[in-house]
Amino acid sequence: MAKVKPASLAPDTMIGGYRIVRKLSAGGFGVVYLALDREGLQIAIKEYLPASLATRAPGELLPHVLPDKLSLYRLGLKSFFEEGRALAQISHGSVVSVLNFFRENETVYMVMNYLEGGTLQDFIITARDLKKDKVFRESTIRSLFDEILRGLRIVHQHKMLHLDIKPANIFVTDDNRAVLIDFGAAREVLSKEGNFIRPMYTPGFAAPEMYRRDAAMGPWTDIYAIGACMYASMQGYPPNDAPQRLEKDRLSLSMSRLRGVYSDNLIEVVEWCMALDALARPQSVFALQKELSRESERRYTKLSVSEKVRLQFDSVVSDTKKSPKVK
Amino acid sequence: MKFSVFQLSRIGGRGKNEDRMGYCYTRESGLFVLADGMGGHPEGEVASQLALETVSALYQRQARPIIQDPAEFLARALMAAHQQIVRYATTKGMLDTPRTTLVAAILQGTEATWVHCGDSRLYVVRDGQLLMRTRDHSYLEQQNAGIIKFDHVNRNILFTCLGSPIKPVFDKASVSLVLGDKLLLCSDGLWGTLSDEEIVQRLAAKRVSQAVPELVESALRAGGERCDNVTVLAMEWETPDVFAVTQNMAIDTLAGDFASTIQSSHSDSMADDLDEKMIERSIAEINEAIRRTAAKKS
Numbered sequence: 370m371a372k373v374k375p376a377s378l379a380p381d382t383m384i385g386g387y388r389i390v391r392k393l394s395a396g397g398f399g400v401v402y403l404a405l406d407r408e409g410l411q412i413a414i415k416e417y418l419p420a421s422l423a424t425r426a427p428g429e430l431l432p433h434v435l436p437d438k439l440s441l442y443r444l445g446l447k448s449f450f451e452e453g454r455a456l457a458q459i460s461h462g463s464v465v466s467v468l469n470f471f472r473e474n475e476t477v478y479m480v481m482n483y484l485e486g487g488t489l490q491d492f493i494i495t496a497r498d499l500k501k502d503k504v505f506r507e508s509t510i511r512s513l514f515d516e517i518l519r520g521l522r523i524v525h526q527h528k529m530l531h532l533d534i535k536p537a538n539i540f541v542t543d544d545n546r547a548v549l550i551d552f553g554a555a556r557e558v559l560s561k562e563g564n565f566i567r568p569m570y571t572p573g574f575a576a577p578e579m580y581r582r583d584a585a586m587g588p589w590t591d592i593y594a595i596g597a598c599m600y601a602s603m604q605g606y607p608p609n610d611a612p613q614r615l616e617k618d619r620l621s622l623s624m625s626r627l628r629g630v631y632s633d634n635l636i637e638v639v640e641w642c643m644a645l646d647a648l649a650r651p652q653s654v655f656a657l658q659k660e661l662s663r664e665s666e667r668r669y670t671k672l673s674v675s676e677k678v679r680l681q682f683d684s685v686v687s688d689t690k691k692s693p694k695v696k
Numbered sequence: 697m698k699f700s701v702f703q704l705s706r707i708g709g710r711g712k713n714e715d716r717m718g719y720c721y722t723r724e725s726g727l728f729v730l731a732d733g734m735g736g737h738p739e740g741e742v743a744s745q746l747a748l749e750t751v752s753a754l755y756q757r758q759a760r761p762i763i764q765d766p767a768e769f770l771a772r773a774l775m776a777a778h779q780q781i782v783r784y785a786t787t788k789g790m791l792d793t794p795r796t797t798l799v800a801a802i803l804q805g806t807e808a809t810w811v812h813c814g815d816s817r818l819y820v821v822r823d824g825q826l827l828m829r830t831r832d833h834s835y836l837e838q839q840n841a842g843i844i845k846f847d848h849v850n851r852n853i854l855f856t857c858l859g860s861p862i863k864p865v866f867d868k869a870s871v872s873l874v875l876g877d878k879l880l881l882c883s884d885g886l887w888g889t890l891s892d893e894e895i896v897q898r899l900a901a902k903r904v905s906q907a908v909p910e911l912v913e914s915a916l917r918a919g920g921e922r923c924d925n926v927t928v929l930a931m932e933w934e935t936p937d938v939f940a941v942t943q944n945m946a947i948d949t950l951a952g953d954f955a956s957t958i959q960s961s962h963s964d965s966m967a968d969d970l971d972e973k974m975i976e977r978s979i980a981e982i983n984e985a986i987r988r989t990a991a992k993k994s
Contacts, residue, residue, distance in 0.1 A: 438909065453982040457982045457983075460992070468986065477979065612722070613722060616756075
């Protein structure tokens with residue numbers, strides 16, 4: 370039995386003084402619309418409308434929350450507020466900005482600036498499918514992440530961590546700006562210790578400490594994810610997740626395949642960010658920015674013959690390991 | 697491999713939640729664990745937490761990215777968890793040991809394998825029908841199966857569990873999955889108040905992200921004021937496609953708030969429910985922050 374998704378608001382519906390143009394996307398949390406404000410400027414509105422807890426008939430304004438779902442619905446609302454709170458404090462070109470927050474139709478709405486473009490994930494997949502030896506040019510990667518780091522630095526200055534940085538949460542606009550989006554997982558954690566709900570993590574991009582309860586998260590946790598995003602932008606696919614790496618770390622090996630394609634410095638930066646030991650990573654965004662912008666002369670070290678042999682040998686070994694058990 | 701998963705635990709009418717649940721996965725394998733710490737003995741919540749942590753730690757060490765022999769692994773992990781609990785009690789010099797049930801399943805390739813000890817259950821639902829479920833290690837189920845006969849049997853009395861001085865008894869089983877199969881792990885807080893038919897029918901009718909909260913809510917309502925902890929972890933097997941899981945775990949986005957991993961031992965999320973006043977206050981605070989930020993900029 371397919372569950373009917375709650376209907377999105379029809380074009381020209383007025384909410385909070387904004388006029389809906391069309392639906393942009395719908396996720397588990399709700400619907401994002403393109404809308405116009407009073408001056409006719411384009412903005413994006415995120416409507417809290419969790420598909421699993423609320424229904425709405427086409428043409429209706431008010432969602433219907435099933436009585437027995439009310440407590441879950443309210444709980445989800447908390448996360449929505451967390452995101453609003455996080456974004457409200459920040460005004461930076463590389464961080465999606467929230468313009469307004471209001472209650473209407475018995476739910477809540479977050480008004481954000483409207484971005485045109487695509488996510489880094491879309492770009493990586495497109496580039497990867499072209500099957501070139503490079504996914505992105507080195508200069509592209511450096512400038513893209515320089516922008517992201519500027520935004521992230523502000524986030525950290527506000528004593529917040531993003532905690533879910535991944536290519537799908539980095540938006541590249543049509544006018545070539547990189548913007549961090551989706552702060553649903555952001556928590557104010559730098560200032561206070563103690564009890565807070567750990568967010569869900571995305572394998573490959575989550576630092577080892579996100580899998581543990583006792584470990585301290587900090588700027589280095591987001592920096593690990595930045596390193597993993599750079600890795601994905603160079604390799605075309607995400608890195609192994611942290612538990613796998615703790616078991617057997619193939620990071621240097623897979624990065625060595627890129628030697629000669631990307632500069633030694635860029636490869637080192639990725640490995641530095643993705644160090645399994647949190648203390649071995651750049652401890653602040655500033656430290657990373659400094660290294661990333663220290664672009665003197667790029668050195669490219671090709672692989673030696675023995676290294677090439679080792680690479681080949683290793684891929685044979687790992688292929689046999691991966692092949693499914695025949696029964 | 698791709699699956700949707702949803703888990704939820706609620707404290708019910710009890711003073712504390714002694715149920716623990718969680719899952720972890722690699723690209724080609726997934727582990728799902730649920731433990732129900734037992735009342736009548738000390739520190740049930742420690743026993744269930746230790747069981748969960750032990751099994752998942754072993755899994756994370758050995759799944760690379762698959763577990764060679766899931767049935768054998770689960771049996772060993774269960775015994776290791778038992779020993780951890782006993783060791784804990786010994787080092788603390790406890791007169792009585794903490795105890796827990798355990799049910800753990802591994803999804804790998806097209807096969808689901810599980811082990812259980814006690815009365816936490818696993819249900820397999822296919823095409824809207826109950827394909828199989830675990831048999832509790834309780835005198836009641838033994839009686840129902842015609843193995844023993846008593847005049848009166850309390851459903852709560854188990855003849856085996858983890859942490860007891862007697863070596864645990866456990867059962868292993870496995871099944872080949874087909875597309876759309878659903879697996880559900882639950883504590884007795886669920887099956888004690890809802891019938892098997894109801895559990896199966898509700899699980900079959902909707903996506904796990906909807907079915908699980910609904911099942912938990914109905915169990916809580918049926919259980920009334922003194923309701924036991926209710927914990928449910930369910931998954932739907934979607935495709936064996938290897939790529940899908942690295943790119944996009946098919947976890948309902950909303951699950952982010954309720955689903956915890958094994959490492960983050962869950963909290964009873966209902967404890968800090970939002971009320972009307974808090975909603976209004978949150979919105980006002982956010983708008984105040986937006987104004988302040990805008991003012992700073994200009």
